[in-house]
Amino acid sequence: MLKRLIDTYMALIPELPRYCDRCLETRRWNGSVVLMVVDAAFTSVGLNYFNAVVPKVMEFRDKFVKTGNITCLEELARAEKELFSVWRNARSVRAAMEIAEVLSEFGGDDRTAFRRWAAEAKLEEWRKDPVGRIKGVGINTFQYLRMMGGIDTVMPDKIVKRVINGILVKAGEEPVTSDIPFVKKVHEIAAITGYRPIELCLMTWLVEEGKDGLRVKKHSRILEEI
Missing domain, CATH: 1.10.340 (Endonuclease III; domain 1)
Structure with a gap:
């Protein structure tokens, strides 16, 4: 259930692994x-x-x-x-x-x-x-x-927590609110689903939808530049 839910989000961002590679290689900007x-x-x-x-x-x-x-x-x-x-x-x-x-x-x-x-x-x-x-x-x-700087990990910010905890609740699991336990939980999710922690993190920033649509679509040009 958890992997299936995350797969639906990841399918929206085929470019995500490339963005993450650039970050982990210290090649942003x-x-x-x-x-x-x-x-x-x-x-x-x-x-x-x-x-x-x-x-x-x-x-x-x-x-x-x-x-x-x-x-x-x-x-x-x-x-x-x-x-x-x-x-x-x-x-x-x-x-x-x-x-x-x-x-x-x-x-x-x-x-x-x-x-x-x-x-x-x-x-x-x-x-x-x-x-x-x-x-x-x-x-x-x-x-x-x-x-x-090259470490495959996660930021426990409010957007990451909102999206990941929402997925956990949908999957019938308990949300995690404390920062360090949350980071460790996302690492566990990564191991279970086959995605990298950084991919789970960046995914949450890019799939949130506003009045102008998904961020990944709205900001695709900027993402290529940074």
Whole structure:
């Protein structure tokens, strides 16, 4: 029953494995770790991802990354003025800078440093992690960064919980509300259904339907770009 229900959702997004591969390979935003960190920090505020966050990350990209003004994590860690010029939330601006600073300390180029951090970071110890300790970084931002750093896992955000718990209830199972137990439950569902945890996570963001239809259809062009 559980697999059959999830299969119906997955059938709506044939492109999903490709999106997930790009995330796990740390190739989102054309491989720019700077933009992945900016994305995660801006997303932490809780505004609509496609309508509010993505346009601002694109604006930052066009103004500062494509022009060569900010090319690496070390430069992002000092980019307070540039970040504020496109995003007025002080907490997430500071989070972007501090995340960049922490990740840059893991050595190598940006992608190597990011993936090294993600490989070492532990869900159960996220509050003790150097990234998890940053003000403005909650468990959702922590998990989102781990995913972009190559870890096949899940964000326990409200959309993921709403969709997954809805499926669990339809399948006659109990919903899970606590963050870490929820993440572990989705990993169990992945093992049972044959889908990757990250696929279950991204699926929930893309199948929710609004007045304009499924997000995956509405934002297909953007998804290819990011």
